[in-house]
Amino acid sequence: MANFGLVSGVSAVFATVFNPVAGALSDRSGRRNPWILAGGLLAIPVMFLLGSVHTILLVMIAWCLGQAVVNVSAVDTALVTMVLPKAEDSARDMGALNVANAGPQIVAPFVASLIVSASGGYTALFVVAAVLSVPGALAVRPIRTVR
DSSP: HHHHHHHHHHHHHHHHHHHHHHHHHHHHHHHHHHHHHHHHHHHHHHHHHHHHHSHHHHHHHHHHHHHHHHHHHHHHHHHHHHOSSSSGHHHHHHHHHHHEEEEEHHHHHHHHHHHHHHHSSSSHHHHHHHHHHHHHHHHTTTTOOOO
């Protein structure tokens, strides 16, 4: 349990530093889609790394890289606010988005347990996560109304 606390603490510091950097770079470029695409595609090597490491140091490195990916991908919230249909309905629309985000978070642990049980370990789970990162990253490509 101490190792998980250490990894969580280090990654929290990394996320706290990286989040404003990702946001600032996205704002400076004036573009959101490339950052979201990059975050999703960068998740692939991170997932493979997490699935293959066996020391706490490598887990920490992989987890911190994962935080970078998550924070680059966090730019998607900025994109969502830019494509909302009507400003006066934005609170309702963001509420619907939060509900839509909660669904996968509810289902994912169950699906993950099936993958881990069927494969006999976590490596397959990380491979599935890497594969699913591709359509997730590409999902923003059709959005043309905002850069």
